[in-house]
Amino acid sequence: MANQTKPIIHGYFRSSCSWRVRIDFALKGIEFDQVPVNLIKDGGQQFTEQYKGLNPIQQVPAVQIDGITLSQSLAVIQYIEETRRGHRLLPTDPKKCAQVHMISDFIASGIQPVQNLYVLQKLRAEKVQWAHNFIQRGFEALEPILKETAGKYCVRDEISMADICLVPQVYNAERSGCCSVPNKRLNQTVLKVDAFKESHPSCQLDTPAEICT
């Protein structure tokens, strides 16, 4: 069972995967500490030997919690779901739960990895087009799925892990200048929830002062 020490998120303010975990902790009312890992500075602090010891794939987030270190944001969300009380992000109803996993995996396995910084840095001039292509393809496919599943939020009227995946991915898309966003209304509704606002990249410990709001 959970112990009393605060979890530590090693993350980056702009990282969509770090934001997923920040939203999760905020929704569950879990206090946490943050250690910034700047993905750009010094060629990327994720590539230090010290950070590699925390997460061998050298990506953020890495979360130290209850005596273990977890990477993979969805694994962290699942662990929190099983060890902490609070708003459920994985519904008990099997159909709704499968839909939440479907949308989350769609984004976390099908869109985010192919537009990740490490992949984009391997490309040259075509990197913006590459990112747009995969984000757009994924979002277009997500649109009919959300038509079927969404109510106020991604799956009916309860916030779930699917919303935690969608909002940071839309943020990535908008930052990269991609204009086709699935179900804009839904994204705007979710963004009004306190946990999404307080964990937003624009107001984190490591957000540069000039873009802090």
Ligand SMILES: N[C@@H](CCC(=O)N[C@@H](CS)C(=O)NCC(=O)O)C(=O)O
């Ligand atoms: N599947 C992982 C993906 C982690 C990931 O791709 N993190 C990105 C930031 S959102 C990263 O660290 N990129 C740095 C790099 O690729 O060098 C998760 O869900 O946590």
